[in-house]
Amino acid sequence: MRQILISWLFIFSNITLLCAEGSRCICNCATPSNVFNIGLFISASTATVPAEAAIIQTSGYSIVGIGSAKYIRTNRSGATPFRFQTKDNQWWELSEDFLHVDMFGAIGDATTDNTPAIQAAIDFAAAGGQFRHGQGATIWITNGVYVSNQLTIRSGTYLTGGNRATGKGGFSAASSSGGALKAGAAIAADSFLISSAHNAKGWGINGLQLIGTGAASKSGGIKINGGGDWMITNNTLKDWGIEAITGHGTPFVVSYNMVQGLNNRPYLVSKGQPTGAIKLWGVDGTLDHNEFTGSANLDGSQSFKVSGKDLFLGAAYFRGLTLSQLSFNIYQVADAGLLHPGDFNNYISERFDTNAGHGMYLRWGGSNNIFISPKIERNSLAQNNLYDGIAVSSGGRNKFVNPTFFAGSPVGSVTYNMRYYINDTKTDYKHNFVNHYESPRVFTKPGTGYAVLGNPDAAARISFASDGPLRVTGETPDVWGNLFLKTYNAQPTTISNFLNGVPGQIITVIDDPSAGAVTKVKHGENIRLRAGTGTLTLNQDIAIQFINKGSINSPIWVQLNN
Template sequence: MTHLCPAIHSKEAFSDVKNRSALKGAQGHFFPHQGVSIANKLNRKMLVSAASLALSMVTFPAFATNWWTQTPSVSIGSTVLNVRNFGAMGNGSTDDTKAIQAAINALPSSGGTIDVPDGTYMINALDGISLRSHTRLSLASGAALKAIGNNARRYWVVKVWNANNVEIVGGGIIGDRYSHYGNNGGEWGYGINISSSDNVYVHDITVQDCWGDGLLIGALGSGKGMVEATNVTLNRVTSKNNRRQGMSITPSNRVYVVNSTFTGTNGTAPQSGIDIEPRAQGWASQIRLENTNLSGNDGNGLELHHNVDALTLYKVTAENNKGFGVYSGGPKNVSITDSTLSQNYLFGVDLAVDTTYVTLADNTINYNGDAWYYAHGKSIFSKSTTPRDIEIAPTATNITQSNNIISPK
């Protein structure tokens, strides 16, 4: 697999680097892989030397406050059912899809808890497990739902569609990247798909090895019929070794990701830890990433696109990604504070296209642009007179920087 690891300091390093191409995504939109070509990006006017831009005439829109909590209240019914009582085997070979779904369907209208004991439960991800409102899917620490190998371009192991008050906790979800077959491509095999649902709490779970994204939070429908996901909380979620993204966020409102990790994404572009990509389908607004690790991905740590509004990164780590720590291609009202964006192959932060109203404050953004150093056998901690940490396009506006630690020169 060819990694994106272009150099950023000399023309000789560009000779084997192709311009990044547009990549068609899940809803038929085109996702530019890492933005624009490196050669074009180097022709931009670097504004990094202006360490603090005084914007005394600009009034920043206020962010909504205190809507997030690490332990949201979820209304779950009192009934408790065990999937073993409905025929689920958990032996790693039997198709347990229908048995687990039967347990869910047996809950009363008031919902309840579905207990999944230790074991590996094979799931036909072309159907997936569909959760209902007021339902908790509780996996024992030694329990995993594992996708049966398929050749589909799109699947989901667990889906939460058009539901409210849903909790998913414990154990793990495993995709089929090592048992997927056929040559029809595709990149939309999800571990957990949360769409058009409200008040969903996912915590203390690992999602890995998916053909596409570990998790998707977004909407169903389009135009006036589009219904976004709202009030979704992820706490202590580990998403790793997924093929396309650790997680994608499409149209949604109030998404809180805390104490979580999205690492080791590799296989098909964009290969980011998290990609917030609502595009023309709608808006992704009021999103908060806190104490979360977006490192070691073959693409960017975090990738942002148009129709993203009111995004906060607080105490986020993005290191050793083969793209940017954070690539911003058109969102507005972004706050990045107290975060560490270091040792990425490209810039720590790239504010591109028409990104506007961004605050970068009290961050450590240093020793980035590592592709060139690796290519020339130099220490990534070498001093450089060339900007390597923060890049701001001339079309990006209303950018404020203060108290950031960048690479020494």
């Protein structure tokens, strides 16, 4: 048996423990007269402690080697998971600054209900007191799967399971390496595994796996009830029926979490309330590098059916969120990617990859946001030609800078495409509620790929600022591709003011792209769209369709600069 000599963590440097067999430790040392060693916490009531003893050291809580800790005399009374009375009627209370849920009786065997033990650890950390360094402490949850029902986190407390790495496209071993909290069978419908106390401040949850009861679950992961200065970072949340993270506060940080949520789609749709796997509102939030991935819905682990035409559900729903910074990756989720963007927020390099519904869906509002370099990569999980990259029916004054759209990608023998890359019906010029699109880029496949900027079937159109080049770029500079241009406006007429980079050089534009090739555009060439003549005027509503009918094997980019 290998034994390792270590020094104990607290102040008595002359106390050493010989540890063997993992975390089980036995004392093999001279014990100072003021330290009394007993067995387990649960048996402490049978011990008679010498009068000169100032400290009790246990060998474990209910199992030797698990939850061992030191205790100091206290004038407080009443038995708790951190306080006991010995046979001589003396009360003793936990005196540790390094707290682990095992010290409060938790057992990470994936079976035992640890709700009282973990809640006691949180309450103990939040209370502070004479035996520790003030209010608030970190509580460790490691080395096991700890089953629990509803918990309340309080100001100044910090739950941690260690580090966890995120990765695109699923819950790998690396993404599930932190300590685990798993919902018990008694968790109530519409409740959450962890809820913050009302207006609690300065708390955190880091490096944990928070695991629900599966696709039929009606419960969620974390609920925030106001307050600020809280952090939810580096966690994995999976197998929840409803929201993985929901609530409000200011300021706050939600970063580097991997989220799978909204798995109980039938239950959520029956409620008829729009929501998201992460649903947050408030002011001055930082939501960066969060990843939405996978599905465990009732239709099967790889089934991504949407909730219906109303699309109540999304990976992210930020109605009421303002003045915040966001970035995320949405990978293979049912329904919409971003269902509501909030107002006055900055989105940076967000990515929507293989969603089943719209990439972004602004139906209930959302205005004055800036989206910098969003990437919408195909809707290969959606029904062909049914959903859009960006769909807007409400909300305005949003600015989309350098959005990139990828054409549909083959799935089996079928190629799935977005219906429209930008489908925006919000064009209230009188009140300047229109959205602005700066340098959209469309990546198409030769022969089958096509791109539509704007919705030619709707009464309202998208407005692109005039006098900007339309840039068509092939992957191979020396390869030409056939490009069809089709334009739409409120009163369809012949449009003749597309200029090929050289003033006065008119490119013929036809309304019917099936009539044949309009022109060939080489890598790096610009087609310039100008206002002032004919029927095209400054900021006129216009939708443009690009169809790549070329025989080349390399895709092309289409970029419209303002």
